[in-house]
Amino acid sequence: xxxxxxxxxxxxxxxxxxxxxxxxxxxxxxxxxxxxxxxxxxxxxxxxxxxxxxxxxxxxxxxxxxxxxxxxxxxxxxxxxxxxxxxxxxxxxxxxxxxxxxxxx
Amino acid sequence: xxxxxxxxxxxxxxxxxxxxxxxxxxxxxxxxxxxxxxxxxxxxxxxxxxxxxxxxxxxxxxxxxxxxxxxxxxxxxxxxxxxxxxxxxxxxxxxxxxxxxxxxxxxxxxxxx
Numbered sequence: 001x002x003x004x005x006x007x008x009x010x011x012x013x014x015x016x017x018x019x020x021x022x023x024x025x026x027x028x029x030x031x032x033x034x035x036x037x038x039x040x041x042x043x044x045x046x047x048x049x050x051x052x053x054x055x056x057x058x059x060x061x062x063x064x065x066x067x068x069x070x071x072x073x074x075x076x077x078x079x080x081x082x083x084x085x086x087x088x089x090x091x092x093x094x095x096x097x098x099x100x101x102x103x104x105x
Numbered sequence: 106x107x108x109x110x111x112x113x114x115x116x117x118x119x120x121x122x123x124x125x126x127x128x129x130x131x132x133x134x135x136x137x138x139x140x141x142x143x144x145x146x147x148x149x150x151x152x153x154x155x156x157x158x159x160x161x162x163x164x165x166x167x168x169x170x171x172x173x174x175x176x177x178x179x180x181x182x183x184x185x186x187x188x189x190x191x192x193x194x195x196x197x198x199x200x201x202x203x204x205x206x207x208x209x210x211x212x213x214x215x216x217x218x
Contacts, residue, residue, distance in 0.1 A: 089197070
């Protein structure tokens with residue numbers, strides 16, 4: 001999964017929106033430091049997050065999983081543009097190694 | 106619990122296997138490994154191995170008819186994987202729309218070159 005979105009605010013403001021995890025679901029909390037933990041609720045599902053990398057106003061990555069969803073890694077990159085900020089978001093599954101061994105079988 | 110979705114993606118991650126699966130999709134009467142090998146550049150033995158991976162993932166099923174084994178696509182074999190993809194895509198559409206809304210609510214700072 002890879003998406004890019006252009007938002008009309010500067011990177012400073014965009015970063016503040018990105019690190020408030022409520023946009024990832026209905027509600028949430030996140031301790032935005034490497035190794036920091038948090039949660040996001042969406043409907044009756046709750047995802048649990050662990051922050052991996054934080055580079056203020058540029059990059060945030062975290063792992064997340066729920067009881068019904070396999071773990072995946074989300075990476076978010078911010079870049080200033082003439083109009084505001086470009087936010088690039090990617091999500092990749094974490095069981096890549098398990099899939100590779102199945103293919104090699 | 107068997108992780109069928111991973112098995113389906115792994116099975117279809119190989120171009121040869123995807124080609125075999127496409128051929129079986131086009132043949133409602135199924136095909137034998139020998140017939141599949143006849144159209145391919147790989148050996149019958151390799152085709153059989155690929156068919157076994159496809160069968161383990163639940164995408165195809167082998168059926169003995171007289172002296173030959175024919176392979177057929179399983180109805181709705183990809184439905185678990187495709188609904189997984191769709192659910193994820195929809196969730197990100199919702200999240201990005203929310204992020205855009207929140208960002209639009211913040212006025213752009215003036216005086217920045």
